[in-house]
Amino acid sequence: MHSDPTGLHRVLSPAGVLPQAARELDVRRELWPDEVRVRVSRLNLDAASFRQLVTKHEGNGAAVRAEVLDIICTRGKMHNPVTGSGGMLVGTVEEVGPESPLGLRVGDQIATLVSLTLTPLVVTDGLAGWNGLSEQVPCEGYAVLFARSVAAALPPDLPTPLVLAVMDVCGAPALTARVVSSYVERDRPPVVCVVGGAGKSGSLSLAAARQAGAARTIAVVPVQREIDLVSEASLADMAVLADARDPVPLSEAVRAAGGPADVTVVCVDVPGCEGGAILATAQGGTVIFFSMATSFTAAALGAEGLAADVTMLIGNGFVTGHAAYAMDLMRTAPGVRKLFEARLEPETAR
Amino acid sequence: MHSDPTGLHRVLSPAGVLPQAARELDVRRELWPDEVRVRVSRLNLDAASFRQLVTKHEGNGAAVRAEVLDIICTRGKMHNPVTGSGGMLVGTVEEVGPESPLGLRVGDQIATLVSLTLTPLVVTDGLAGWNGLSEQVPCEGYAVLFARSVAAALPPDLPTPLVLAVMDVCGAPALTARVVSSYVERDRPPVVCVVGGAGKSGSLSLAAARQAGAARTIAVVPVQREIDLVSEASLADMAVLADARDPVPLSEAVRAAGGPADVTVVCVDVPGCEGGAILATAQGGTVIFFSMATSFTAAALGAEGLAADVTMLIGNGFVTGHAAYAMDLMRTAPGVRKLFEARLEPETAR
Numbered sequence: 001m002h003s004d005p006t007g008l009h010r011v012l013s014p015a016g017v018l019p020q021a022a023r024e025l026d027v028r029r030e031l032w033p034d035e036v037r038v039r040v041s042r043l044n045l046d047a048a049s050f051r052q053l054v055t056k057h058e059g060n061g062a063a064v065r066a067e068v069l070d071i072i073c074t075r076g077k078m079h080n081p082v083t084g085s086g087g088m089l090v091g092t093v094e095e096v097g098p099e100s101p102l103g104l105r106v107g108d109q110i111a112t113l114v115s116l117t118l119t120p121l122v123v124t125d126g127l128a129g130w131n132g133l134s135e136q137v138p139c140e141g142y143a144v145l146f147a148r149s150v151a152a153a154l155p156p157d158l159p160t161p162l163v164l165a166v167m168d169v170c171g172a173p174a175l176t177a178r179v180v181s182s183y184v185e186r187d188r189p190p191v192v193c194v195v196g197g198a199g200k201s202g203s204l205s206l207a208a209a210r211q212a213g214a215a216r217t218i219a220v221v222p223v224q225r226e227i228d229l230v231s232e233a234s235l236a237d238m239a240v241l242a243d244a245r246d247p248v249p250l251s252e253a254v255r256a257a258g259g260p261a262d263v264t265v266v267c268v269d270v271p272g273c274e275g276g277a278i279l280a281t282a283q284g285g286t287v288i289f290f291s292m293a294t295s296f297t298a299a300a301l302g303a304e305g306l307a308a309d310v311t312m313l314i315g316n317g318f319v320t321g322h323a324a325y326a327m328d329l330m331r332t333a334p335g336v337r338k339l340f341e342a343r344l345e346p347e348t349a350r
Numbered sequence: 351m352h353s354d355p356t357g358l359h360r361v362l363s364p365a366g367v368l369p370q371a372a373r374e375l376d377v378r379r380e381l382w383p384d385e386v387r388v389r390v391s392r393l394n395l396d397a398a399s400f401r402q403l404v405t406k407h408e409g410n411g412a413a414v415r416a417e418v419l420d421i422i423c424t425r426g427k428m429h430n431p432v433t434g435s436g437g438m439l440v441g442t443v444e445e446v447g448p449e450s451p452l453g454l455r456v457g458d459q460i461a462t463l464v465s466l467t468l469t470p471l472v473v474t475d476g477l478a479g480w481n482g483l484s485e486q487v488p489c490e491g492y493a494v495l496f497a498r499s500v501a502a503a504l505p506p507d508l509p510t511p512l513v514l515a516v517m518d519v520c521g522a523p524a525l526t527a528r529v530v531s532s533y534v535e536r537d538r539p540p541v542v543c544v545v546g547g548a549g550k551s552g553s554l555s556l557a558a559a560r561q562a563g564a565a566r567t568i569a570v571v572p573v574q575r576e577i578d579l580v581s582e583a584s585l586a587d588m589a590v591l592a593d594a595r596d597p598v599p600l601s602e603a604v605r606a607a608g609g610p611a612d613v614t615v616v617c618v619d620v621p622g623c624e625g626g627a628i629l630a631t632a633q634g635g636t637v638i639f640f641s642m643a644t645s646f647t648a649a650a651l652g653a654e655g656l657a658a659d660v661t662m663l664i665g666n667g668f669v670t671g672h673a674a675y676a677m678d679l680m681r682t683a684p685g686v687r688k689l690f691e692a693r694l695e696p697e698t699a700r
Contacts, residue, residue, distance in 0.1 A: 004598070006597075006598070006629070006656060008598060016596050016598070016599075017597070017625075018597050018598075018625045018629075018652070018655070018656070019655070020625070020651060020652060020655045021622075021625065021648075084647055084651070085647075085651070113654075114654060114655050114657065115651055115654060115655055117651065117655070118655045148656055148657050149657065150657045171654065246366050247356075247367070247368050248354070248356070248358060248366070248368075249366075272371075275367075275368045275370070275371065279356070279368075289646070289664075292646070292647055292650065294646045295646065296639070296642070296644045296645065296646045296649075296664060297434055297435075297642055298371075299646075299664045300642065300664050300665055300666060300667060301370060301434070301435070301465055301467065301667065302368070302370060303664075303666045303667065303668055304463075304464060304465060304521065304666065304667030304668045305368065305369070305370045305464050305465055305467070305468045306356060306368070306498055306668075307464065307498050307499065307500045307668050308666070308668060309666070309668055309669055309670045310666065311663065311666075312663065312664035312666055313661065313662065313663060313664070314639075314646060314649050314650050314653075314662035314663070314664060315650055316650060316653045316654065316658070316659070316660065316661075316662055317650060317651065317653065317654030318653055318654045318656075318657050318658060318659055319659055320659045
């Protein structure tokens with residue numbers, strides 16, 4: 001059997017689907033000619049998946065660990081069947097197939113930028129070094145990358161947990177910058193509103209919008225503490241309080257802060273934010289949905305119901321050059337780095 | 351209480367949500383100053399809602415009719431609680447509030463272009479003229495339009511059932527034309543692939559793509575009968591057979607027909623078409639999802655998993671000028687009209 005750049009050759013069931021849609025992947029150690037094998041040192045479970053597991057097991061770390069092991073063993077990948085999400089991993093390149101186009105060399109320290117939901121994975125240490133209560137999982141084993149996978153070298157000047165946290169959301173600032181630039185190129189520097197501006201993807205998106213030439217940046221956050229965070233970090237020109245699920249107060253707050261927005265970026269992972277984002281956006285504007293809690297039908301019918309002629313983008317986790325761009329933002333926008341470090345502290349302390 | 355252009359003042363519960371998200375709307379007959387009241391003559395239930403009702407009641411028309419009446423009575427709008435969808439209506443303008451910005455006059459024959467899921471509606475004839483077994487529902491009663499609603503005059507030269515069928519999907523050709531034009535303006539006439547090219551929105555999107563200057567149009571359909579339909583109507587440069595849920599065969603078929611596509615338009619209402627659409631699209635290309643069965647997460651994670659740097663658009667049902675544009679296509683692309691009329695026949699015959 002020949003290999004396919006998408007990894008189709010490693011799908012065991014059901015036949016014909018892509019690796020992400022598969023129930024089970026083939027984890028054989030031997031590589032096809034265009035593959036790469038990575039010795040894994042750390043997994044980073046995605047936030048939604050980790051939250052679901054901890055809630056289900058009522059904070060029992062041993063039970064969380066057992067379920068993660070069971071998922072990986074059964075499916076050949078870390079693909080949470082309830083949330084549909086995965087995460088990413090860090091490791092060292094162990095073997096490179098002669099036809100791999102990824103440009104990796106044995107010994108490279110890398111993070112994968114395609115989801116764990118499609119990455120063949122074997123764990124060999126029973127996750128013995130993990131207490132089941134942190135998103136970042138020390139781990140021994142191996143993973144396989146396909147010809148169409150994406151991996152980024154770990155920058156030597158930044159701590160690995162910080163790098164992982166940034167890479168996890170690096171599609172958001174890259175796409176935000178691209179959209180803002182398209183306005184700037186047409187001599188229309190946009191007003192940009194980021195809903196959930198104090199979070200990981202939100203703070204990076206604010207920094208990206210400013211760097212790409214936004215006329216004005218507005219952060220929408222739900223509590224005063226986050227207003228303070230955004231202000232201290234100088235992340236936005238204005239920070240305003242609003243519940244992202246209340247369309248009219250949200251759009252009024254954005255208007256009062258210099259809106260409506262030409263570009264609205266939705267970064268809060270709660271359902272029901274579609275109407276507010278659409279209403280806060282000017283006719284002819286653009287809404288970028290990065291929240292995985294976005295409902296396709298609520299967005300489509302919501303815009304129609306408001307006669308809102310807005311372009312609505314599904315936030316794609318892959319944008320060419322996204323990891324390097326996010327790392328640059330992290331280095332050059334000091335407020336962003338402080339905010340990430342503050343978020344990582346509680347976890348490091350556990 | 352003041353009125354709000356979005357219709358917020360008619361939301362009875364829950365408080366603060368937009369009319370579409372409401373459980374129940376206020377259907378009082380008296381108008382706020384910016385509203386319009388319409389005497390209804392016909393409802394057009396959306397296809398997904400009608401199918402769900404008929405299936406649930408096993409083809410018992412009286413039971414379908416009773417449930418539609420119950421929904422309208424209980425909610426003050428025709429908003430199917432299972433599918434979340436509604437439809438549209440046809441009627442005659444009965445009263446225009448002095449501050450209405452819609453430009454309507456008493457006596458105008460119109461179709462509403464905002465969903466029934468947010469339109470206050472009262473039925474006065476118990477739907478006595480309907481057998482419960484057609485999407486189009488003869489009906490007496492009234493409906494209310496808000497300042498931000500959209501209505502289009504019925505063109506006198508086309509039969510009403512045909513007009514309704516076209517208006518129901520008129521966002522798709524308008525957005526397709528806009529995206530194709532943006533490529534043409536940059537001197538890059540695109541290859542356009544329409545998945546589900548023989549359907550209502552699909553056939554109009556094919557006609558729109560060609561009219562806007564596509565370099566080549568490719569229709570993807572699931573059965574030979576639809577290849578014949580598309581060919582007879584001269585709707586596309588090529589028509590190919592593929593199951594939209596099988597990513598690799600789909601993308602190979604598109605490639606063989608002159609792809610990959612620069613612009614892929616998804617018009618088939620079945621789940622699981624995200625991966626194939628993404629894989630059939632060139633790097634840097636655009637995917638427009640019009641299918642209400644689209645999964646936001648499957649699209650977002652699917653593109654990331656394929657390292658596909660594609661722009662993914664949520665098909666917005668509202669685009670400025672969409673109804674007039676679709677009617678023009680219907681008049682000027684004779685193949686499209688024939689295809690619509692063939693689809694309407696079985697219903698008219700019932």
